[in-house]
Amino acid sequence: MAFPRSMIRPVLTLVFSILSACGAAGGGARTPETCGTPPALAAAEREASEAYRLALADDFPPLAARLSDLEENWRDARRRVEADGAPPEAVSAAGDAVVALRWAATERDSSAAVARAANRASRAMRELSMFYRPDTPARLFDLNVLDRELVLDGMTSDFASAAQHIASLEAAWSAVRTRLVGATDDAAISAFDASVRALREALDASDGGRLSRIADRGRELAASFEVVLTCGSGA
Structure with missing residues (x-):
């Protein structure tokens, strides 16, 4: 209707x-980031989402710290997901998205460009998390x-x-x-x-x-x- x-x-x-x-x-409610996803991968996705928010607000000083946290969490997450047998193409896509976000933030052509890169990183982490949520x-x-x-x-x-x-x-x-x-x-x-x-x-x-x-x-x-x-x- x-x-x-x-x-x-x-x-x-x-x-x-x-x-x-x-x-x-x-x-204290559960969120998508805490239901079945390895903690480091969940943290990496949260950092990417926060990077999107900060870029949207044109707030670059705290964005640099978020990117460092994202990269650290992604290093830990990558070891875990590779050990668990996640699809190599999904792992590579997530890694590439993190690198692209760092590059976009360094170049800082526009807030929108950085926000789009952050959104792509968030998406890559979410898609990788589906390995742990096959019914999603x-x-x-x-x-x-x-x-x-x-x-x-x-x-x-x-x-x-x-x-x-x-x-x-x-x-x-x-x-x-x-x-x-x-x-x-x-x-x-x-x-x-x-x-x-x-x-x-x-x-x-x-x-x-x-x-x-x-x-x-x-x-x-x-x-x-x-x-x-x-x-x-x-x-």
């Missing part, structure tokens, strides 16, 4: 309020990663890139949505439906600011879905 356009904002607002309240009340939907982590990219597309008014990322997000959401039915609140699913439609509307209007805001809120929802499908249902 499609939501009238006038209902999109109220639905999104309601769900994000619920998510915020749950986060405040559940400080293949495109689950794409939701968060693509919404992050769309935040950057909006910031840079790169609407050609946004069109590609929205198409990929729609495909990923179609693949993941059925796994969420019955596993999470229907309002959260409806809110993400509305978010994807709202992204299309922002793209059609060439409204970069709105595109970024919607994508950032969608990213929060995507993170909650990761908890459900990697932790909450016993995966």
